[in-house]
Amino acid sequence: MKIGIQTWGSDGDILPFIALAQGLQAAGHQVSIAYTSVDNKDYSAYAGAGGFHAFKAYDHFDAGMNDAMAGIVETKDPLKQFTLVMQTYFDPAVEAMYQASQKLCAENDVLIGHMMNHTLLTTAEQSGKPRIVVALAPLAIRTSEIPLFGPNLGPLLNRLTWWLGDYIGKKKLFTKAEAIRRRAGLAPLQSMQQQLYISKELTLIAASPTLTARRKDWGGHIQVCGELRFDKDKQPLLMPAGLEEFIAAGTPPVYLGFGSLAPYQSAQTDQLMCAAVALAGCRAIIQSESNEASPPNVFRCKSAPHAQVFPHCAAVVHHGGAGTTHTSLRAGCPSIVVEHAFDQQFWGQELHRLGVAGPLLHRNSLNAEQLAAAITATLASAKMKTRAQELAARMQGEDGVRTAIRLIEEKFGN
Numbered sequence: 150m151k152i153g154i155q156t157w158g159s160d161g162d163i164l165p166f167i168a169l170a171q172g173l174q175a176a177g178h179q180v181s182i183a184y185t186s187v188d189n190k191d192y193s194a195y196a197g198a199g200g201f202h203a204f205k206a207y208d209h210f211d212a213g214m215n216d217a218m219a220g221i222v223e224t225k226d227p228l229k230q231f232t233l234v235m236q237t238y239f240d241p242a243v244e245a246m247y248q249a250s251q252k253l254c255a256e257n258d259v260l261i262g263h264m265m266n267h268t269l270l271t272t273a274e275q276s277g278k279p280r281i282v283v284a285l286a287p288l289a290i291r292t293s294e295i296p297l298f299g300p301n302l303g304p305l306l307n308r309l310t311w312w313l314g315d316y317i318g319k320k321k322l323f324t325k326a327e328a329i330r331r332r333a334g335l336a337p338l339q340s341m342q343q344q345l346y347i348s349k350e351l352t353l354i355a356a357s358p359t360l361t362a363r364r365k366d367w368g369g370h371i372q373v374c375g376e377l378r379f380d381k382d383k384q385p386l387l388m389p390a391g392l393e394e395f396i397a398a399g400t401p402p403v404y405l406g407f408g409s410l411a412p413y414q415s416a417q418t419d420q421l422m423c424a425a426v427a428l429a430g431c432r433a434i435i436q437s438e439s440n441e442a443s444p445p446n447v448f449r450c451k452s453a454p455h456a457q458v459f460p461h462c463a464a465v466v467h468h469g470g471a472g473t474t475h476t477s478l479r480a481g482c483p484s485i486v487v488e489h490a491f492d493q494q495f496w497g498q499e500l501h502r503l504g505v506a507g508p509l510l511h512r513n514s515l516n517a518e519q520l521a522a523a524i525t526a527t528l529a530s531a532k533m534k535t536r537a538q539e540l541a542a543r544m545q546g547e548d549g550v551r552t553a554i555r556l557i558e559e560k561f562g563n
Contacts, residue, residue, distance in 0.1 A: 150561065153253030154182040155206070156263040156283075157239065157246065159409035160190070161472045165285060165355050165377035166263070167192060171199035172550035177563070181257065183249035187238040188409060206249035207242035221490045222413065222513050227298070228321060230490050235322050243268065243325050254278055259561050264289060264346045267326035271333050279561060282348040283377070283553075285355050285471050286492040289346045290371060291315075292364040315342045347371060351560050353553050357475055359543050360499055372556055375549025376475045379456070388457060389450040392434070399432050401463040402448070403524055404455075404482075406436025407512075408470050410489050415439075421517050422466075423447065428521035431528065434458065456480075464527045466520070468512070469493030469500075478505060481541035483533040485523045487512050505537040 152173055156166040163184050174180045180201040184192060189208045196203035221230050247268040253260060254272040261281045262269035273280035284290060291297075293304035297314040301307065318341050326345075327337055338344050352371045354361070363373045396402065405422045407413070419437040426433040426447060437449040455473060459465055459480035467473040469486040474496040477484050484506040486497030500506035507523055527533060 150259055150563065151179045151257040152181075152259050152261060152557075153257035154180065154261045155184070155246070155250060155253055155266050155269045156182070157185040157187075157206075157242070157266055158263065159187055161409060161470045162263060162285065163190075163192060164195075164379070164472065166261070166283065167195045167199070167203070168377045168379050168550055169261070169283070169553055170201045170203070171195070171379070172554055173557075174199055174201040176554050176558075181253060183246075183253055185242050185246055185249075204249070207245035210238060210241065219413070227491075228317060231318075231322055239265070240325055243329070247271070247329055259557070261557075267323060267338075267345055268329065270345055271326075271329055271335060274335055275333055279350050280348050281350065281557065282346065282352045283355055284346065284352065286495060287354050287356060287361050287364075287373075288492050288495055289342065290352070290354065290364070290367065291342045292366055294364050294366065311342065315340050351556060353556065355549055355553070356471065357478075357544055357547055357549070359540055359547070360475070360478070360496075360503070374553040374556060375547045376472075377549045377553065378472075378475070387454070389453055392448060392450060392453060392458070395434070395448040396458075396461045399446075401461060402432035402434050403429075403464045403466060403528070404434045404436075404453075404458060404462045405466040406434075406453075407468040407487070407489070408436075408473055410468050410470075411436050411438070413489070413512075419449075421515065421520065424517035425520035425524060428517060429524040429528070431463070431524060434462070464524065466524065469495075469497040469509075471496060474500060475544075478537060479541055479544045481534075481538040483527050483530065483537050485520070485527055486510065487515055487520070503536070503540060505533055505540060507533075 154166050154170055156163050163186060166182060170180045170182045182203045183206045185206045186208060187210055189210055192203060220233050224230060250268040250272040254276045259279050260269055260273050261283060264282050264284045291311045293307050295301055296307040296310040298310055349370055354373045355377045357376050358373050415438050419439045422435050432446045434448045438451060439449055443449050455476040459477055459482050462482050465477040465482045466485040469488045484500050486500060486506055487510045488494045488497050489512045497509040507526055
């Protein structure tokens with residue numbers, strides 16, 4: 150099959166789709182992927198390694214991460230958070246993304262898209278091409294088992310929260326989607342949750358079944374395939390110089406890093422992490438842009454390949470992004486989750502529920518003493534480490550890319 154893929158966002162939104170593209174290409178399909186990086190990143194190295202075609206839909210974002218994240222992190226209102234994201238990182242790119250969607254649609258038999266990508270929905274409807282939706286977390290998939298927000302009050306009232314969220318989201322977040330649909334001669338969307346966030350043909354939830362269960366009221370078109378990730382030997386990332394030697398030189402360190410959110414208040418975060426490590430008295434690898442000299446128990450680096458590093462760590466301090474959540478647990482590492490926004494609270498709560506993380510911490514109220522106490526408690530918990538290793542063993546048999554390919558081929562053929 151000729152398969153066109155489109156995604157948008159940061160590393161955590163783009164790399165899973167590139168992993169899927171790589172797997173589909175290796176399975177004999179002809180794959181093209183269009184991506185829009187909110188960090189203006191270039192992912193061409195991955196395409197070269199995987200043998201598929203990749204192109205940028207848009208890469209001219211002007212707003213710095215600090216400017217956008219300040220407003221996003223400081224509000225706890227999910228609607229305001231998503232409004233800021235859409236205004237800053239989606240709306241400026243929407244015309245270019247629509248053109249990329251049209252190109253993918255014209256050149257391919259089957260389309261696969263990020264659940265937020267309404268331009269691909271529009272072109273799929275125009276052409277009659279089948280569209281597969283990939284959701285990186287189950288948060289927007291409607292169910293009566295849990296509410297969209299607030300306490301669980303039973304199936305009837307839970308459904309009401311989903312209806313309210315759908316109504317408000319359509320009115321506030323997707324006005325440009327409706328403008329493009331009108332231009333294309335299509336009817337307005339009746340439900341974001343039932344038309345955009347899922348596909349009645351096939352919806353893949355790219356999360357580990359160890360971490361998230363399939364809801365009983367989901368139809369057969371919604372499947373939990375597992376995390377979409379790279380094999381270690383196919384991941385074109387190198388260890389920072391000196392890191393392997395640092396790891397080997399002493400007791401397992403704690404890794405501290407907030408992934409693609411690291412640019413937010415980076416200098417302050419570096420100081421906070423260094424102070425917390427000093428108070429906790431541990432060895433540490435700190436994701437940091439700082440050029441300051443590090444004490445002997447600290448190794449600073451701008452980035453590191455998590456899949457290679459985490460198995461050597463005693464614990465991981467992270468922001469609760471979907472990718473880092475999965476990688477830390479697969480490595481058998483307990484977590485200290487410092488949520489910033491979006492789905493991070495969900496993942497932090499899931500890790501706490503599973504017994505592999507302490508209570509959730511919040512970036513906008515975090516201090517060194519609080520973080521040090523969480524690190525100390527986590528390192529002292531043999532129960533938490535044992536539980537993380539048990540779940541890691543369970544995850545070893547999961548292969549989200551292979552499962553996704555099987556589901557796609559069962560639905561649409563080879």
